[in-house]
Amino acid sequence: MDDRAVRLSTLSVQTLKRLPEYHHFLLEQRSGGTDYVSAPTIAVTMGLNEVQVRKDLAAVSEKAGKPRKGFAVCELIRDIESCLGYDNRQDAVLVGAGKLGRALLDYRGFEDRGVRIIAAFDTSQAHAHGDQLIFPMDKLPSLCRRLRVRIGIITVPDTQAQGVCDELVACGVRAIWNFAPVHLRIPPNVLVHNENLAASLTLLARQMAERVEKERGDR
Amino acid sequence: MDDRAVRLSTLSVQTLKRLPEYHHFLLEQRSGGTDYVSAPTIAVTMGLNEVQVRKDLAAVSEKAGKPRKGFAVCELIRDIESCLGYDNRQDAVLVGAGKLGRALLDYRGFEDRGVRIIAAFDTSQAHAHGDQLIFPMDKLPSLCRRLRVRIGIITVPDTQAQGVCDELVACGVRAIWNFAPVHLRIPPNVLVHNENLAASLTLLARQMAERVEKERGDR
DNA sequence: TAGATTGTTAATCGATTAACAATC
DNA sequence: TAGATTGTTAATCGATTAACAATC
Numbered sequence: 495m496d497d498r499a500v501r502l503s504t505l506s507v508q509t510l511k512r513l514p515e516y517h518h519f520l521l522e523q524r525s526g527g528t529d530y531v532s533a534p535t536i537a538v539t540m541g542l543n544e545v546q547v548r549k550d551l552a553a554v555s556e557k558a559g560k561p562r563k564g565f566a567v568c569e570l571i572r573d574i575e576s577c578l579g580y581d582n583r584q585d586a587v588l589v590g591a592g593k594l595g596r597a598l599l600d601y602r603g604f605e606d607r608g609v610r611i612i613a614a615f616d617t618s619q620a621h622a623h624g625d626q627l628i629f630p631m632d633k634l635p636s637l638c639r640r641l642r643v644r645i646g647i648i649t650v651p652d653t654q655a656q657g658v659c660d661e662l663v664a665c666g667v668r669a670i671w672n673f674a675p676v677h678l679r680i681p682p683n684v685l686v687h688n689e690n691l692a693a694s695l696t697l698l699a700r701q702m703a704e705r706v707e708k709e710r711g712d713r
Numbered sequence: 714m715d716d717r718a719v720r721l722s723t724l725s726v727q728t729l730k731r732l733p734e735y736h737h738f739l740l741e742q743r744s745g746g747t748d749y750v751s752a753p754t755i756a757v758t759m760g761l762n763e764v765q766v767r768k769d770l771a772a773v774s775e776k777a778g779k780p781r782k783g784f785a786v787c788e789l790i791r792d793i794e795s796c797l798g799y800d801n802r803q804d805a806v807l808v809g810a811g812k813l814g815r816a817l818l819d820y821r822g823f824e825d826r827g828v829r830i831i832a833a834f835d836t837s838q839a840h841a842h843g844d845q846l847i848f849p850m851d852k853l854p855s856l857c858r859r860l861r862v863r864i865g866i867i868t869v870p871d872t873q874a875q876g877v878c879d880e881l882v883a884c885g886v887r888a889i890w891n892f893a894p895v896h897l898r899i900p901p902n903v904l905v906h907n908e909n910l911a912a913s914l915t916l917l918a919r920q921m922a923e924r925v926e927k928e929r930g931d932r
Numbered sequence: 933t934a935g936a937t938t939g940t941t942a943a944t945c946g947a948t949t950a951a952c953a954a955t956c
Numbered sequence: 957t958a959g960a961t962t963g964t965t966a967a968t969c970g971a972t973t974a975a976c977a978a979t980c
Binding site for chain 1: 796
Binding site for chain 3: 751752767771777781
């Protein structure tokens with residue numbers, strides 16, 4: 495195993511979720527001309543615990559930080575990008591070119607972060623969407639197999655999600671980003687991340703209601 | 714404090730995140746004509762630990778489950794809905810009627826789950842989108858204040874997110890669902906949930922790469 | 933009754949936070 | 957040197973999982 499693979503396996507999911515936020519902050523610092531940044535600085539501006547930031551940075555950074563100065567912004571950015579895989583491109587396909595699917599296709603942020611949506615599929619006839627072509631479903635298997643696509647994005651209606659999922663898995667897809675609010679049955683070697691937008695909004699609404707309720711109780 | 718408020722404060726975020734999944738499964742069971750369902754059944758079909766499910770259900774259910782039978786499906790559905798606040802409607806506004814914003818506006822799933830997007834705003838002239846009207850930004854304060862809107866959804870470009878956030882907060886919004894990949898500065902009494910789609914996809918891609926890497930190492 | 937399922941108490945696990953010595 | 961910051965070891969916290977008695 496090379497160095498990179500070792501670093502891959504030592505980061506917790508929690509840390510991985512914070513990395514993009516550090517990354518964003520560091521980009522701002524860099525464009526502002528700052529050369530070094532310290533863990534306490536990051537912690538304060540991002541509202542995190544100082545030790546947590548220090549540990550995250552220690553886990554990610556190739557070079558040790560410098561006492562009294564902190565970390566070199568440019569190097570830290572590079573290290574985070576390599577940990578997140580921004581520098582080794584992976585291809586994805588999207589199935590379901592409805593409103594949400596097309597919104598994702600138009601979003602340019604994925605490419606900068608190492609994932610490229612190389613093709614989109616839908617039950618409809620082949621047609622253009624912006625500069626991208628939407629293919630009919632029967633083209634899916636050959637394309638996925640030929641280009642060894644490992645990531646699938648599901649934005650079809652609930653009822654079709656499992657079927658599409660099965661197709662993707664059969665084509666060798668190993669990770670599925672699922673926007674349909676259904677529980678997908680998948681073999682153990684496939685990774686699923688469910689993005690249930692309705693549930694997210696509801697959770698937020700509920701947590702807020704809880705707070706408001708509590709304030710009322712405190713008074 | 715009434716009963717409901719007490720229940721509100723005793724559920725962990727982790728449990729709250731699982732509730733929509735139980736809810737979905739239970740709806741399926743109900744429409745299939747099943748009257749009772751047990752924690753082990755749910756655990757197996759959803760790939761969760763049995764004790765975890767039992768604890769979640771115990772925390773949520775008004776009535777105790779019945780040994781040997783489990784929980785009454787209909788009652789459990791009602792209890793979960795009341796815990797998640799599906800039954801007491803909350804209003805939200807959306808700012809930024811781009812592709813993603815309009816996709817969210819068209820999504821019908823929020824209403825069933827207690828949150829209704831009552832208005833959308835954009836910098837452009839007022840115009841119609843389906844059966845919904847998109848208002849110009851200057852209408853935001855009066856509408857939010859008048860209808861006491863507590864939830865704001867931000868789907869504007871990164872650069873405008875903080876400004877929109879400040880406006881929403883000034884209008885009395887207490888919870889913000891933010892799709893712009895920026896760290897919003899907000900007063901402590903406001904709740905933010907950042908929905909960073911690019912980061913989610915990247916994380917998935919990375920975790921998958923890690924697995925594939927590991928398999929290679931194992932061989 | 934036997935056995936499946938419940939609710940609960942105790943053990944484990946992982947992540948966060950606190951404490952502190954080392955460094956420039 | 958003094959002091960800010962680092963890396964690391966230990967303590968705390970919360971969530972998950974295991975163990976088990978109670979119930980129908």
